[in-house]
Amino acid sequence: MFTSDVPYASVLRDHLTRTVRFAIEEDLGSGDITAQLIPADQQATAQVITREAGVLAGREWFEEVFRHIDPTLQLTWLKQDGDDLKENDPLVDISGNTRSILTAERTALNFLQTLSGTATMARQYAMAVEGKDIVILDTRKTIPGLRLAQKYAVHVGGCRNHRLGLHDMFLIKENHIAGCGGIANAVQKAKEIAPDKRIEVEVETLEQLQEALAQPVDVIMLDNFDGQRTTEAVKLSAHRIKLESSGNMDLDKIGEVIMDHPDFVSVGKLTKHVTALDLSLRLKTDR
Structure with a gap:
């Protein structure tokens, strides 16, 4: 998989370039003084390996770093984004x-291990x-500055993206x-502000659900509905409006709610509890 495969490809590419540039500036500062210990003309080969199982994501960020540092470096990939x-x-x-x-x-x-951890x-x-x-x-709930990168990695791992930010839909x-003084008032105002944008409404009770079902929302x-209340919600909605289960979701809780088949389950842990791969x-110098 490549960054060009997601709907926000052009924005993602710009984001990639800017985040890599900032990360290099952050690390390099006035120059790599330790690297100066090595003869300036010395050549080497290196290989990146994974010490644990996972899913690869972030090839293009990795490439951009090496391209920015030295465009003469040669990279040969043995795995693709999305590979186990x-x-x-x-x-x-x-x-x-x-x-x-x-x-x-x-x-x-840093880019490759973080995005691979997200995809995993x-x-x-x-x-x-x-x-x-x-x-x-x-x-x-993403790492600040890496929003689109992590959303790409989520896509690589087989899940899908909710809104990219505050700008592309109402939540x-x-x-x-x-x-706003109630669900109906909030939805009406949203329709006035941007009638072409999707609208999602959060509810905490079955009474709020009934109110939301009467509104023109997507x-x-x-x-934080448990399995029993999710079952009741699915029955009440009768598939008129798509439902999304949310709230401290983990693999155990998903197992509880998916038996009742909501349309979506949103999981903050995908990006906020990620562990880098x-x-x-490993470097080998030519002497």
């Missing part, structure tokens, strides 16, 4: 100037609903409802 990885699998071979490889190493690995988590959740007509969604939650979010770069 086994412990000690080689991922990519690198050849070129030793100093350049070592200067790029940490920033490039997403794959676990996608497998949990395999064969069911349920879509796992991410949330806005009317508890505080919005309180501020999705209703069931906030353990990757390592």
Whole structure:
């Protein structure tokens, strides 16, 4: 899979370039003084391996770091984004100037290990609903500055993206409802502000659900509904409006609510509880 495969490809590409540039500036500062210990013309080969099983994501971020540091470096990929990885699998071979490889190493690995960790988590959740007509969604609970990168990794792992940000759809939650004086008022105002945008409303009770079902909305979010209340919500909706289960979702809780077949389950853990995949770069110099 590549960044060009998602609907927000052009925005993602710009985001990729900007985040890589900032990450390099953050790490490099006035220059890599440790790399200066190595002869300037020394050449080397290197290979990145994974020390644990997972799913690869972030190739293009990794490439962009090496391209920015030294465009003469050669990268040969042995795995693609979306591939399942086994412990000690080689991922990519690198050849070129030793100093350049070592200067790029940490920033490039930071992107690759974080996005691979995100994709690995997403794959676990996608497998949990395999064969069911349920879509796992991410949330806005992302690492600041890496929103679109993590959403790409979620896609790589087999789950899908909710809204990208505050701009592309209405998500009317508890505080919005309180501020507007009720669900009906909030939905009416949303229709006035941007009639072409999708509207989702969060409900916390079955009474609120009934109120939301009477409104022209696209999705209703069931906030912290247990299995029994999810069953009642599905019956009440009668598939008139799509339902999304949300609220501290993990693999155990998903197993409880998916038996009642909401249309979507949103999982903040996909991006906020992510653990980076353990990757390592091994260098061999040409002497």
